Amino acid sequence: MELLPINILLMLATCRLTSSETVGPTLTPLTLASALPTNSTRVHLTGENKVENVELLNPVNLSLECIWTGNQDKQPSITGYWRKGGEEIQDSRVPVAPENQQYRLQRVFNIVSEEHLGNYTCVFENEAELDFILAVPQIGEKREKPIISYVGDFVVLTCKMEEKKPVPRTWNWFKTNGTDKEQIFEAQRYNIIVNGHKTKLKVKDVSEADSGVYHCAAVYNISTSTSKMHLKVITIWEPLKPFLGILVEVVILVTAILIYERSHSKKKEAEANGRNADPKNTQPQVEDDEAEENTSVRQRKT
């Protein structure tokens, strides 16, 4: 409670520091004051939780709080401190006394730019600790397999942020050129469409030089989150090879079957001619059957 005036001073100080550029119409310095309670994260340390993800879009004062229920020892006082990225934060060591059998460690962090994001850990010395990962919303769908396109065709690369995550301010596209990324701007061959949670990059008249890794970046006030995809450009000859192979197989099979049938029928004709040569053995039988067939046919018709 006694921290409150200090907090307000801190807030007012940060108000002047942060840029006046705001994301939406609702964000004014006044609401930054009320941003503090909405951007506090409190976690109870139990055996299971090791990591807590916190998504941030805008510069904010973030209050992180760890509550530990203690153990059988019931120590009167325990040292707690904070770590950022593995290194202890200076002047963060405080003695923690149990209140209602709970040890509470809380600190307000001033998150303004990209370097303030990262891995924060609250530590109850020699007893328990918890990681908070502060990051921008990550792009969920990742396409691991390369996207295939053909020389002369166009290709559409898409990136999508989940609907339930906050909308990025804008999207940017980059292409990896050697070791660094080169931004792609709207040009004759490139067409960028930004549509809230989705974005599309249309590359026209693709050639083999366009193969490579492309990155889409969702831009938020505090940082950007990226996702990459691989584009591979091939010629029509690639699928043509199996296609021609199958065609050849079909032609061979059809000719083989027809030739076999022709030779088979020639054999049968030769046999039939041979049979016709001896007359009386088979004919009476055939006639008998034929007669019976005729009578039965007559029977059916009536």
Next chain:
Amino acid sequence: NEKKKKKTGGRRASRVTNLPEGGWGWMVVASCFLATICIRAVTRCISMFFVEFQMYFERDYSTTAWIHSMIDCTTMLCAPLGSFLGNRLSCRVTVLLGGLLSSAGLVLSSFASSLEFLYASLGILTGLGYALSYTTAIAMVGKYFNERKALAYGIALSGSGIGTFLLAPAVQLLIEHYSWRGALLVLGGFVSNLCVCGALMRPLETCPDPTHAGHKTVQAALSKEEFGFLWIPRFLVLSVSFVFLAFGCSVPVVYLVPYALSVGVEHQHAAFLMSIFGVSGIVGNITFGWITDRTCLKRHRLLSYIVAISMEGLCCVFLPLLRSFPLLVPFSVFYGYFDGAYVALIPVVTSDTVGSTHLASALGVVYFLHAIPYLVSPPIGGWFVDQTGNYALTFFISGASFFLSSLVLVAASLATRLMALCKRTLGQGKHSRETNRSKIVPVFSQNEMHTVPLRKH
């Protein structure tokens, strides 16, 4: 004496030649199996391209899904054309032509520059090719078999299930390596194997000698009454039954996965249900065909068909009561099994009703009757789901369709038996003595070509 009668019965069935019941007939079954893979399995796998089409052409799901409906619809609607050509030219030439058309359609689609182009090249051209090949290939099997017809058809039509099973991962692999254009090109090559199927469809050799004159007159009679079979009461009743069947059968397959998801089954389990359905269908195809060919059941093929349909209806009606994955698995098994069963029996029952000479034309009409219900019933089912908020009414109506379909057949069968019974008890002495021996029965029960003794003597 009895044996001789049966023998003449067999001869009469073929009219011009003995049915091989094996030998090259099995090659024809294999060829029909391959044809079913190239036609039905490929049609089902086309829906795997939709995500790619949506991304490339920047259209939504329902516009792209039209492609699948168009192919299915054209294949069924143009089935009579296929059987007409099969009668005029030979079966072999028709299947070959169908193979060329459908693979040309797929190859052209790989160069598509708009979704409308795909509607024309896939929906119309490939669909037309399929229509030419499908009915003709199925009709050909019926020309080669009579005793083991159900088993032959079971094996031949299991290609649809087995083909989907094998092609689905293969198509996925093709799309990953060559993108949709290359995949369509390679699929076009694969479908050209329909030409091999056509080559295997050796026309039945006609006996060159004494019956040759008889053969010519028979052919003349055939061309006159080529579509005369349509007006046989038996065939009309069968057609009505098929229309009800077609309304019922497409809905549960389409809505099984959404229903499972709505009652809380996970995505992977729901997909597994479809796999179970597919495998069960294959088993049903082959085993039910084999069972129906056993001597004790051979004379009751229609009854087996009715049993299969009724079981399907029963499964459908119970479906809204099954609300968890362990309960839905047996449903998938049974429904899939009887689905495979009746699919294999449709050509058998048709062939029993109209005879193998008219089989091609009859099959054309049968599949034509399937077209509109296939197209229309899933959206209607979906409309019911939207209106009532759950799937119960939709599944209930499907089940009712199945029951109606079997009811029509049972009623007709009972009616003809009653008529025959009346005729006999009305006493003409001569007739009763003749029916005792010749046993020619105009009854709506199985193989009209085989003489069958009346049950009650």
